[in-house]
Amino acid sequence: MATIIERRPPRAAQRAKTGRSRVASIVWHVFCLALLALLLYPVAWLLGSSFKPGTEILTNMNVLPDAFTFDNYATVFEGVGGLSFWTMLGNSLLISTLAVVGNVFSCTLAAYAFARLRFRMRAPFFAFMLVTIMLPMHVVLIPQFIIFQQLGMIGTFLPLVLPKFLATEAFFVFLIVQFIKGIPRELDEAATIDGAGPYRTFGYVIFPLLTPALITTTIFSFIWSWDDFFSQLIYLNNPDTYTLQLGLRLFVDQTSASSFGPMFAMSVLAILPVVIFFAVFQRYLVDGVATSGLKG
Amino acid sequence: MTVAVDRPTDSALTAPAQPPAKAPRRRPRTGRTGKNGAAYVFLTPWLIGAALLTVGPMIASLYLSFTDYDLFSAPEFIGIANYQRMVEDPRFWSAVGVTLNYVLVAAPLKLLAALAIALLLNKARRGQGFYRSAFYAPSLLGASVAVALVWRTLFANDGVVDNGLSTVGIDGGGWISNPKLSLYVLVILAIWQFGAPMVIFLAGLKQIPQDLYDASAVDGAGKLRTFWSVTVPMLSPVIFFNLVLEVINAFQAFTASYIISGGRGGPIDSTLFFTLYLYDRAFTAFDMGYASAMAWVLLVAIGIVTALIFRSSRAWVFYSGEEK
Numbered sequence A: 001m002a003t004i005i006e007r008r009p010p011r012a013a014q015r016a017k018t019g020r021s022r023v024a025s026i027v028w029h030v031f032c033l034a035l036l037a038l039l040l041y042p043v044a045w046l047l048g049s050s051f052k053p054g055t056e057i058l059t060n061m062n063v064l065p066d067a068f069t070f071d072n073y074a075t076v077f078e079g080v081g082g083l084s085f086w087t088m089l090g091n092s093l094l095i096s097t098l099a100v101v102g103n104v105f106s107c108t109l110a111a112y113a114f115a116r117l118r119f120r121m122r123a124p125f126f127a128f129m130l131v132t133i134m135l136p137m138h139v140v141l142i143p144q145f146i147i148f149q150q151l152g153m154i155g156t157f158l159p160l161v162l163p164k165f166l167a168t169e170a171f172f173v174f175l176i177v178q179f180i181k182g183i184p185r186e187l188d189e190a191a192t193i194d195g196a197g198p199y200r201t202f203g204y205v206i207f208p209l210l211t212p213a214l215i216t217t218t219i220f221s222f223i224w225s226w227d228d229f230f231s232q233l234i235y236l237n238n239p240d241t242y243t244l245q246l247g248l249r250l251f252v253d254q255t256s257a258s259s260f261g262p263m264f265a266m267s268v269l270a271i272l273p274v275v276i277f278f279a280v281f282q283r284y285l286v287d288g289v290a291t292s293g294l295k296g
Numbered sequence B: 001m002t003v004a005v006d007r008p009t010d011s012a013l014t015a016p017a018q019p020p021a022k023a024p025r026r027r028p029r030t031g032r033t034g035k036n037g038a039a040y041v042f043l044t045p046w047l048i049g050a051a052l053l054t055v056g057p058m059i060a061s062l063y064l065s066f067t068d069y070d071l072f073s074a075p076e077f078i079g080i081a082n083y084q085r086m087v088e089d090p091r092f093w094s095a096v097g098v099t100l101n102y103v104l105v106a107a108p109l110k111l112l113a114a115l116a117i118a119l120l121l122n123k124a125r126r127g128q129g130f131y132r133s134a135f136y137a138p139s140l141l142g143a144s145v146a147v148a149l150v151w152r153t154l155f156a157n158d159g160v161v162d163n164g165l166s167t168v169g170i171d172g173g174g175w176i177s178n179p180k181l182s183l184y185v186l187v188i189l190a191i192w193q194f195g196a197p198m199v200i201f202l203a204g205l206k207q208i209p210q211d212l213y214d215a216s217a218v219d220g221a222g223k224l225r226t227f228w229s230v231t232v233p234m235l236s237p238v239i240f241f242n243l244v245l246e247v248i249n250a251f252q253a254f255t256a257s258y259i260i261s262g263g264r265g266g267p268i269d270s271t272l273f274f275t276l277y278l279y280d281r282a283f284t285a286f287d288m289g290y291a292s293a294m295a296w297v298l299l300v301a302i303g304i305v306t307a308l309i310f311r312s313s314r315a316w317v318f319y320s321g322e323e324k
Helices: A011-049 A071-078 A085-116 A122-134 A138-150 A158-166 A170-181 A185-193 A198-209 A211-226 A229-235 A244-249 A257-292 B002-006 B008-014 B032-064 B081-087 B090-121 B128-141 B145-154 B160-167 B182-192 B195-207 B210-218 B223-251 B255-260 B274-283 B288-316
Strands: none
Touching: A011 A257, A011 B090, A011 B128, A011 B145, A071 A085, A071 A257, A085 A122, A085 A158, A085 A170, A085 A198, A085 A211, A085 A244, A085 A257, A085 B032, A122 A170, A122 B032, A138 A158, A138 A229, A138 B032, A138 B274, A138 B288, A158 A211, A158 A229, A158 B032, A170 A211, A185 A198, A198 B032, A211 A257, A229 A244, A229 B255, A229 B274, A244 A257, A244 B145, A257 B128, A257 B145, A257 B195, B032 B288, B081 B288, B090 B128, B090 B182, B090 B195, B090 B223, B090 B274, B128 B195, B145 B160, B145 B182, B145 B255, B182 B255, B195 B223, B210 B223, B223 B288, B255 B274, B274 B288
């Protein structure tokens, strides 16, 4: 392979080349940063505008406020449309946390069975599981709504949380299956020789090795359930159960300038957990997307 | 040991089906039924979910699509009347038009942006990891109600975009209230979230063997030629994957159109996505039968489009493992 004849370029040419590549590098960085500034402008503008007086927000395109104020946040903390901000935050956090627990629990169990255990219906079940990843939820939406209505669960968190404990987010099952397949089978065999059955092999060998896959599952379960506006809109019709997303929706019908301030302050607060997750786990997030094609 | 060997005939006579010595004391843990049983224990949550929340509801919604059902009285079977009504429903057709328009414009442009930035970032320079994360960030934020509200404000009448365009002499008014432009507010929001496919493209670009680029350089190919003859074919499986994913997602877009149009899909139905109209039929008109029929139309439409992309892939997707 190393048969390519290397001819070193003359010194002057080489120096010229490194000089040129340094210029190219600077141009590249400037271009990337400019693009990034354009891309992140809406978010920066959102953050800056949340400190502007309501009358300034619509027309002031600058990120930094002309007149700096905390009033918008104060208004939000006092409550929005008669609803407590803290209740909505608590509801959002509770739903997302339970979604994480549910997905980690149910998807891990199913994934272990698909990845390591032999059973008669494995191939058809696995194929079906893959198909459900692509299935639009609308096709099960109405009967699911009827089921939850019959069970008296409309207006509670259960319709949002219960399905996660039943591994309905097949995507995570697939993700964990792929991960388990990468764990050497010798470990399972060693456990079997030591007398461990499938339960102990799972509990003591496989599960402790799943951490990276579970972190990815946790992050995306949390964020997807945090942003799952559609399901929240349908199931949470009791104001006590409103989430931050539903609270924000209340601003949609208000177009007066006075509502812009609190709307932006609450928007910032509503995306803050996602931003924190991103800042802490960005490596896992981006690598998770790269290896599994998560939609993000 | 010797005892066991000495008395094979004995045990064969007394207990013909018994396994060799010592075995009876243990449970048959690796036996077929044992493992089968364990597998179903692990699968229990998934099986319950698949049966009660997927298969059952799918059958039920197919049945409901042939009924008149308002959630309060029993469903009444009306044959294909819902589907016939659809053909004559102008709002249904605007929803179809808006959604197809969105899918055809937003998905390719988003992928184009993703590919362009991935190529830009694929240079081995310092800070690549930082840029990758930073360009990815909007993809994570874009699904939120908060960002949709920002878009609504940015593109409002006398908003930042309107004012900005006015200063360069384009006085178009707010995009949100202009039925010709309102959909493009949503398209821009979709393109803004190019981060996820970009990260997948970057991973794909890293898989392309350097030898191919070396060989192409030895053959005297220019940058453009190398791009078309090496990068694009080698990346085509990833392009295909991203295309399928984005098209399926675009068909189901909802939150942004709901927030930006205030849940009504206006002005004059220009942002009435299929899912938004379905939501409207099901949960404001309680026309559950009709909405179920719409859901099945959506499923079939996504199925057909996905099948077409798969079909076409034979012509343009290149797998380096196989002979062409």
